Amino acid sequence: MAQTAAELSYTPYHRETSAFSGIFSWIFSTDHKRIGILYMISVLTMFIGGLCLGLLIRLELIAPGATVIDAPTYNAVFTLHGVIMIFLFIIPGIPAIFGNFIMPLQIGAEDVAFPRLNLLSWWLYISGAALLIIALFTGDKLPDTGWTFYAPYSTATEGNISLAVFAAFVLGFSSILTGLNFITTIHRLRAPGMTWFRMPLFCWGLYATAWIQVLATPVVGITLLLVILERGFGVGVFDPAIGGDPVLYQHLFWIYSHPAVYIMILPGMGVISDLLPAFTKRTIFGYKAIAFSTVSIAVVGYMVWGHHMFTSGMSGTAQIVFSFLTFLVAIPTGIKIFNWIASLYKGSIELRAPMLYTLSFIFLFSIGGLTGLVLGALATDMHVHDTYFVVGHFHYVMFGGLGIALFGAMHYWFPKMFGKMYNEAVAVVAWALIFVGFNVLYFPMFILGWNGMPRRYYDYLPEFQYWHVVSTIGSWILALGIFMMLFNLIRGITSGEKAEDNPWGASTLEWTVPSPPPLLNFLEPPHVTHGAYDFEAMNKGKKDSKKKKKGKK
Amino acid sequence: MSHTANVAAPAHIHKDYNGAKIGMWLFLFTEVLLFGGLFLIYAVYRTAHSHDFAEAAKELNVVLGALNTAVLLTSSLTMALAIACIHRAKKTLALTYLGITILCALVFMVIKYIEWSGKISHGLYPGSEFIMANYSKGQRIYFGLYYSMTGLHALHVIIGATILTVMFYVIYQRPNETHRWDVFGKDALNGCRVAILDKDGNEKWGSEIDESVKQVHLKMRYYSTPKRIKHEDYVSLENSGLYWHIVDVIWIFLFPLMYLIG
Known part of the structure; x- marks a missing residue:
């Protein structure tokens, strides 16, 4: 009976006292849950910044010629939109927010393996963001290289590129430390009985991502350092005048940045694999197939970087090999999609807000994935390379994939993080606006690209205007939906109803602890006896404990 | 029957030695890949300009390079010896070896300074007029890579030496041994007192142990206990040692690729 007394008298993590007070008890906290919330605030702030820049790009493109900003500003705006969205929003997005908050709870740990390192990676993230902002306001002109910092333009242009590149380097370091921490945590801190194949698939996603x-x-990191050395000392490895080769920059950049695409998407896939069982009340179809396909995407994803450079001058053999490997990635991805759809079969589907995001993920990500094959095939890529088709594909996989998964995760884990509920009706309306706005915004890009509209252009021929107008209207609907969603969630935190410990009836370990969780997560050390999505065992366990309690009385 | 109670410093309980090691090895992977990018560039340009690379490499001083290799290899040996001494709780000897390691790092940096300043004074540095006028494209790239790679390595030597200096101080400050108390048999507890004190030292709860007490049961929550607690918490020194060895290993590849291809 001491157990029930402890349950009543626990202190939630956000009320726990520490050596610091006020805001310092958050920004110097090593608690993985507080760090997760810190990341949530900072990442979403950056997201709103990037979103506003995106709206500005769309507004500029509503008509040919100059509309609201001049051409150099436009170049800076799309560069910043890319840098902010990639390095400050998508890459840290799910791992840093939900990986930090949820993953230790899901494997039954008190914290991550290196809590102080975890805090350091948040500080590095903030430092990187600050350096980026300093870089904006100190140079002769705004960085306008595009988020890829391609040489030789990045090594020759004015503006504070060196500092902006260094900011990306610092952000990369933050990302490395998070990955290192998660691998060690998953290896070392799983609770007794939490075997690898009892782990929730979200943890598998994070594990592959961390590697x-x-x-x-x-x-x-080294590529960006070389850009700095090139600018500072004229080392020459990317400068043809000295003897270097700028295409080498592209190779090195994509050796990271293509796997980075999977850093962005694998955690999102993990989220979807967790949300589906929770809202169908049945085990996931093909658990091991999903887990192994996660790892194989990570492995194959290393060897496909060349498909970004089919038109940059590459031997025919290399093109065919890279194209073939690119198609290979479609196999594990297809395995996932089919397993998710099979998981719906004979499930008792509840169309709550997180589930709506889950279904939209599968729909949007499938479009994004299949258009990726159009780009991965050599002949069609020659036609659509560097057009709006690429922009459409990229946003369908990144925003339609990771972004939508992140929104789903924000709704799904909201009651666990804050102990409150959001307004379901508003959440569904916001979802509908986002879903419709998204397709109106990005689908016209496929048509524009197919018809030959190049990406990153400030001006265009009048014949493209129709679809540009449609796309811009879509951006307003999407932004309205996102602001409505954020507003609804913030209202939920301030004045939502109190949430139960397990409002969704989900089966994973984080729902067995109180909402919000206490400082060390578990009131008593968990002993795991069944797989993550074993609803039968979960319900049987509940009945048994009820029987025991009755028997005692 | 006798009961055994181990009383050890509580700071040891939560330390996960294997976890710390895993974390360090993962970090070393990132170091290898950081230099891996540079080695990749080296491979590409050396394939394209193998003759130019061989010509340019003749400008380097093989004697000084070999001397630095010997210095770093010696420092790796003394590093390993320092760790072996800590395992055997020989603090003074461990500090001596650690000191020699740091000294080797300094010697390495001095020789590096002599090499670099010699070349720079002859105008052999990236972007100099001398190099642009007198050397071919492949040779210019060779010198660009020489300065980038040995420069990044030298930065790692400085970081490593700093870490080792901090470790020297940490070990210097520690007591020579950690005390452990073993209590055998229930009679040994007879007449003792168990108490819980708050942060001001006031007793929150306490109890005398008399003959009626059969067992003192201390229930604590933790998930793992290290199997063996040795004389020092030496995992941080081992990790610093691992870092120092990777700095050494990178140099072992840099030396032949830069100095011995001429």
């Missing part, structure tokens, strides 16, 4: 973070990020 890519550790093994790929240093390569872009």
